[in-house]
Amino acid sequence: MTHAQQMIETHPAEPVIDAGVLSRCIEACYDCAQSCTACADACLGEQDVETLVRCIRLNLDCADVCATTGNVLSRQTAFEPAVAMAMVQACAEACRVCADECERHAEHMEHCRVCADACRGCERACNELASSLAA
Secondary structure (H helix, E strand, O other): OOHHHHHHHHOOOOOOOOHHHHHHHHHHHHHHHHHHHHHHHHHHHOOOHHHHHHHHHHHHHHHHHHHHHHHHHHOOOOOOHHHHHHHHHHHHHHHHHHHHHHHHHOOOOHHHHHHHHHHHHHHHHHHHHHHHHHO
16 A cells, blocks of 8 residues: 555545545656656756757656646645646646657657656546546
């Protein structure tokens, strides 16, 4: 059991949505934020950094969106489903765009392959949570 799930389950308020889906999304958001931050840094260390400007920018944007989404979803007191929905939809889109870009470089840069994988995982987790919120 992850710490995110433990925190949700020990919170005095009942979760508005399935705790497992919620905790998986929170964990995926933080994992993706870390992967994107590390990928941006690795891109800066590459020889041909000029060709990676878009990738770096998308990595940093995605990292910020993911971290913020994880933070918003972690707050359960007076949870607002409409705000959560907007956040996970934005996060899924940021992850999709970032993964698309990283996949362009993945054949030559392993850090981009790893980042794309983290982005796709977060995109799936956000879409799963969005489906739960819509139900």
